Amino acid sequence: MDTSSPETLAKAYEFKEVEKRWYAAWQADKTFSAKMDPERDSFSIVIPPPNVTGVLHVGHALNNTLQDVLIRYKRMMGLNALWVPGTDHAGIATQNVVERQLASEDKTRHDLGRDKFIERVWQWRQEKGGTIINQLKHLGCSCDWDRERFTMDEGLSKAVRTVFVRLFKEGLIYKGDYIVNWCPRCHTALADDEVEHEDKKGKLYHIRYPFADGSGHVIVATTRPETMLGDSGVAVHPDDERYNHLKDIGIKLPLTDRTIPVVFDHHVQRDFGTGALKVTPAHDRDDYEIGLRHDLEIIKVMDDSGIMNDAAGAYAGLDRFDCRKKIVADLEEQGFLEEIEDYDHAVGNCYRCHTVVEPTTSLQWFVSVKPLADKAVKAVHSGDINIHPKTWDNTFYAWMNNIRDWCISRQIWWGHQIPAWTCDDCGQLMVEETDPSSCDKCGSSKLSQETDVLDTWFSSALWPFSTLGWPDNSEELKFFYPTSVLITSFDILFFWVARMMMMGLHFMDEVPFKDVYLHALVRDKHGKKMSKSTGNVLDPLVVMDEYGTDALRYTMTAFAAQGRDIRLSEERIEGYRHFINKIWNAARFSLMHINSCDASVTADVQPKEMALAHRWILSRLNKAINEVHDSLAGFRFNDTASSIYQFIWHEFCDWYLEWTKSDLYGDDATKKAEAQAVLFTVLEAVLKLLHPIAPFVTEEIWHFLPGERSTIMTESYPVANPDWDDNEAEETAELIMGVIGGIRNIRSEMQIHPSAEIEAFAICPDIKKGQRLGEHSTSIMGLTRTSSLEIIESGAVPKGAATYIFEDMEIYVPLKGLIDVDKEIAKLNKSKQKIDKQYNQTNGKLNNEKFLANAPDDIIAKEKAKLEEFTTKLSKIDDSIARLQDLA
């Protein structure tokens, strides 16, 4: 391990150099590499493969930080932890990138031809495809890079082919001519969930369709008048009395010379518009289905680019939107246009390029997902797969139970080409794992392979087992499948997670993962989705550069509360940078005092006989450790982050370090050694606790600690030591902190300069408490800069002293008449009011017979104790006020 760190810690943490140095060292030493030690359990995660075209955004930062936190934690817990990294070939997205590159050279992919184009994409991937991988490294991800995969690599391609062929032979993949979502820009079909619906302000055109016999007309309403050229019928509801008489009448379709029939279909909503619907089976999903039911003609009026074709007659050659304008103008001119109404409706857009999708019929490949979906539903029902947070279960079921067949063919070039061949001579269709050389029916050697490629999600659906070597029965597959947990954003629950469940259950006969943790979407601080076009993107690379990777990771972990959007603000990141620096300085301070220690002093710390501060901090450390384990087990990452933050800053730094200084700086060798041992112990534990979230700063500090050290990554994670639990120490410490708080409050309120010496008194009627305070008076004096502290059982507070009430005690500081009487009285009255309210509340409960009858005993006891406390406080306050009034 490379430990070429500077000799001493710099005054402030310089993350840039540290991050670079340690990541390189980890990689060189292969500390991320997963072992398959049969003695230990496995823990595995497959990364949601980012698009190979991707650049790291905050969503990735969140997603991968959480995965790394878990992986590092489990690794330190002694499990064989494997995190499989990789990228997705992202069919349309990648093809778009390379096509744009070509466009800048005034070329199209057609100029190159398919083979050359694909070569070009591979070349692009070779040069630019590593960007996001490097960025994940920048983020500190401890992926097993030797096991990195790509959805188009040889192994995964083999898996894809095997799956396709098996599903086909099982009758679960079929080819058919159906209406699909077509992107006229990408020139490909899209799956239903690849279409994004967006509300747009549009128009509803009411058009007069005359009867063929000239006896009248019917008015239809449409948002897309240009499709009327493909109309092959008008539909009305069978029970709609208004249209009973249209049974045998033909409709003369305006702007054309065609006559179309009226059909009666239950799908028509009688109360919408006029209750008459124009039917365009070739360009509308519903119309398609109506058309099927009534055997209507399918007339495509556009080509693959959304340009009107020959079937559109005089409108051929026009873009669909230009055509709309022309049609409307012509209808108007010829008197067919009844009315134009403003109308808001949802328009489907391509999720990649946002072009308006055109529903149209075409020959595509589909997966019958119903039988696969049923298995996935069962797995979630039975608890074989647990979705966190559970609120997603219902959404999941709803979608899975209404799932439609999945259109898996895409008319692009970059992707897994469908392994199907058609015989040019006899038309025989063959789907094979190995390329066929001749037709298995007629023997002809003239075979043409399907030109379509598969939907990108088809290959990512296999990710949990294909990356582990399937279809080969590899050691990895046996050892690491099923994976332990999948961490991803909820927006790809259906695109990806559900499909992995379906494929995993079908081909492995086992769930692909036991837990699914769905995290929120990262938005900007106003709750808007981050996007380049609105310019509200917070670039994690810039953040890492400015605040450090650990600060970004800590922010992500702290923000990862379940079931919410995350609104990221730079202020919060800055706050966590301060925290990282705080740790750095705490370590710097600690090292000043433990540098000379032997590392063995931490081996077996038994605090029972030690000073209070040590017993207290070790007991608190136990609590923090338990909170970390509990919260991580429940995927409550934010709780993990806050437990550690709270412990380090407000217990370890604010109290423990200050409290121990007197021993560390003092002359008593025994006390000093004790303090050093505990300080050393807690610091080590804290670094380990923190390491999964903040790997860099912890690793750097780790190597400054005395003793021979290898990476902190493989140290064992802290577990609570039962010998350190000490409730009595915690109680006593709270008592002392309360008194210290009281004295500090007086000092501050009375504006006594921090370095001015004061004398303090505590009237403590409880003898035992008084004794305990007495034992620790030196600590109290040290932490409050008082020259003397007298603890008395009873007595009167002298006139002109400032008072603070803590529990049943009165703490006072004589001020020789320097206090502002009115101000003091006002202050006391205010706190009296507060306590009065609490008193009344508690008193009310205790006077309520029903409360006494129904509430559990421990709650009643607690309320009684509260009442006593409030009563004492109130009387103390009254005393103080009386004394002050005397003075006035």
Next chain:
RNA sequence: GGGCGGUUAGCUCAGCUGGGAGAGCAUCGGCCUUACAAGCCGAGGGUCACAGGUUCGAUCCCUGUACCGCCCACCA
């Protein structure tokens, strides 16, 4: 149209199975106290959206209302 989530301090958010409202930032006051001014000490600030209900007791459970957000859906 259906479903889900949100509404808590000025801002961003915690608050797990109902029992004395929390954090960070911001604000105010005091401190360069020998790890840290990226810091320390102290303080102020909330009818937990609104209206009902269940309960001895509700920020938490139930119903409804309002506003905000998301997802799904075949009303052209």
